[in-house]
Structure formats: structure tokens, C-alpha cells
Amino acid sequence: MTDYVFTPAPIPSIAVQDSDARFPLRRVFCVGRNYSEHAREMGHDPDREPPFFFMKPADAVVPAEGVIAYPPLTSDLHHEVELVVAIGKGGADISPEQAFSHVWGYGVGVDLTRRDLQAQAKKLSRPWEWSKAFDESAPATALRPASDIGHPSSGKIWLKVNGEQRQIGDLADQIWSVSEVISHASKSVVLKAGDLIFTGTPAGVGALQPGDVVTAGIDSIGELSFTLGQA
Template sequence: MTEYVFTPAQPPSLAVKGSDARFPLRRVFCVGRNYSEHAREMGHDPDREPPFFFMKPADAVVPAEGVIAYPPLTADLHHEVELVVAIGKGGVDINPEDALSHVWGYGVGIDLTRRDLQAEAKKLSRPWEWAKAFDESAPTTALQPVSAVGHPSSGKIWLKVNGQLRQVGDLADLIWNVSEVISHASKSAALKPGDLIFTGTPAGVGAVQRGDVLSAGIDGLGELRFTLGQG
């Protein structure tokens, strides 16, 4: 029996809709600029060069409900609504034609971003971690298995702040679809059960303030709602 110097934390996990079971989390991959209009609003020309990834820690994933803390060190916190893919079967160098067989299910998530820290990191050619990988930076709905929702390839994706529509797009507008994203990620790292992939956000990202109520959803996958706390 392994002896630890202190009691390990419980592994992070997400609820499964309609079940008492939970989906254990391993790693969180995020795709940058995967919708054309969002790429343009961030000052880039979208094209079909291979997608790029950044990561969040698994314990940054929290239920997208109740109160989510406004993080420290920022005065410019942005919302980014995304389709979340839950990997149920591992693989390396996965062919796009086989990629969907590795998916366990899907959810809706928010990539919270400290945009001012990201801008400073870009200016200094430094990594983005402090802008992306902070506590509670990935609020996510309960996951739904493929058996319940299939493999969504189109459908409205949206986000509101205090009832006002900020982001709206369609999953069909992804530059790199789910199969292609999985394939590209698996060429760099071995995907394993428990990995999540945030697939990118449509145009309309913007700042949110303490006390704001965020709601978001994807057709066929459900909705989320939470309040930003005082931090």
C-alpha cells in the first residue's frame, strides 16, 4: 500500500447528467482561435494552419452554477463559451476518421481569461498560463454521453451577460471540427480517458464584472448559469 506524506486530494471530476456517476478528469486541452470571426476580433487572419493548443489544470474545471470567484490580478476578465469534448478512449496519432470513437460525451464550458495578463504575456513573448490557468477558470456543465446526444456538428452556441446576448455562433462554423481537433492533439500528446478538450469560442468575447450573471448554452447540450463573485 502506497504511503503518502499527506492525504492526496480527491481527483477532480464532472457530473454526468441523469446519473450518480461522475466523469474523472485528467487533463484539459484548449484550442485557440477556432472560429473565423473570433480570430478576426483578436487581430488575426483565420486560415487552415494546424490548430494551436494551451492547457488548464484539471482542478480549474468546476460546476457552472452558483457563484464563481472573480480572480485576482486582473481588471479585464473575459468570457469565452465553448463546446467541451470528453475523451473516453485513449490514443496516439489518431486518424480523423476514427476520432469520434474516442469521445465519451460533450458539455458546455466557459474559458475565463484574464485578458490583460494575456496581452502582457503576448507583448513579452511569454507563456499564457497566468492568463488562462487560474482557479475556477473553466466552469462546465454536467457532461452528456454520446449515447444521449450523438456527435453535435452544428447548432447554436451562445452566451449572455445579465440577459444581454454577447456571443452567438454555430458549431458548424468551427475552423477545425471535433474529429480534426482530436487528431491534431493526439499527434503531440497521448490522449487518455478523462481528458477534456475545449474546442474554441465564437466572436463576441468581452469583459465581465463582479456581480455579473453569465448564462450560456449549445442547442441540444443544455445551458449553464452562474454569478461572478467578489473575488
């Protein structure tokens, strides 16, 4: 038995729909600017950019329900609804044709972003981590196994704040498909079981205020609802 200097934290995990089993989490990769209109609203040319990735810690993934904390150090917290892909079998240099054999399931997540800190980091050519990788920055639904729902390549993806439509798009609008995203990521790192990939967000991102109720969903995958806590 390993003798640790303190008791290790529990393994981060995410619920599985209609099951007592949980999906253990290893790493969380996020794709930036994977919908054309969102790339344009952020001031970039989607026709010229290959996919790029940033990361969140595994314990940033929390159930997308109840109250989610409004984080410190920001007055411009933004919502970004995303398709979440759960990797169930590892691999390196995976071809797009083989990518789906590595997918365990899918969920719906929200990439919460401290936009003011991100803008500062961009201006100073610094990393994005402090704007993306904070506590509770990745609320997500329970996962649905691909064995139950297949591999959706289309379907409405949407987000509302206090019942008002903010984001709406279709999975078919992604610049880089799920299989292409997995392939690109696996050329840089060895993907392993337990990795999650947040696959990008459609246009309409915007600021959230304490007390806001966020609802979101993706056709055939799931829906979520949470309230933003006080600053």
C-alpha cells in the same frame, strides 16, 4: 498501500447528466482561435493558422452554477463559451475518421481569461498559463454521453451577460471540426480517458464585472448559469 507524505487531493471530476456517476478528469486541453470571426477580433488570420492548444489544470473545472470567484491580478476578465469534448478512450495519432470512437460525451464550458495578463504575456513572448490556468477558470455543465446525443456538428452556441447577448455562433462555424481537433492533439500527445478538450469560442468575447450573471448554452447539449463573485 502507498505511503504518501500527505493525503492526496480528491481526483477532479465532472458530473454526468441524469446520473450519480462522475467523469474523472485527467487533463484539460483548449483550442485557440477556432472560429473565424473570433480569430479576426483577436487580430489574426484564420485562413493561415493551424490549430494550437493551451492547457488548464483539471481542478480548474468547476460546476457552472452558483457563484464563481472573480480572480485576483486582473481588471479585465473575459468570457469565452465553448463546446467541451470528453475523451473516453485513449490513443495516439488518431485519424479524423476514428476520432469519434474516442469521445465519451459533450458539455458546455466557459474559458475564463485574464485578458490583461494574456496581453502582457503576448507582448513579452511569455507563456499564457497565468492568464488561463487559474482557479475556477473552467466552469462547465454536466456531461451528456455521446451514446445519448450522438456527435453534434452543428447547433447554436451562445452566451449572455445579465440577459444581454454577447456571443452567438454555430458549431458548424468551427475552423477545425471536433474530429480534426482530436486528430491534431493526438499527434502531439497520447490522449487518455479523462481528458477534456475545450474546442474554441465564437466572436463576441468581452469583459465581465463582479455581480454579472452569465448564461450560456449549446443546442442539444446543455445550458449553464452562474454569477461572478466580488473581486
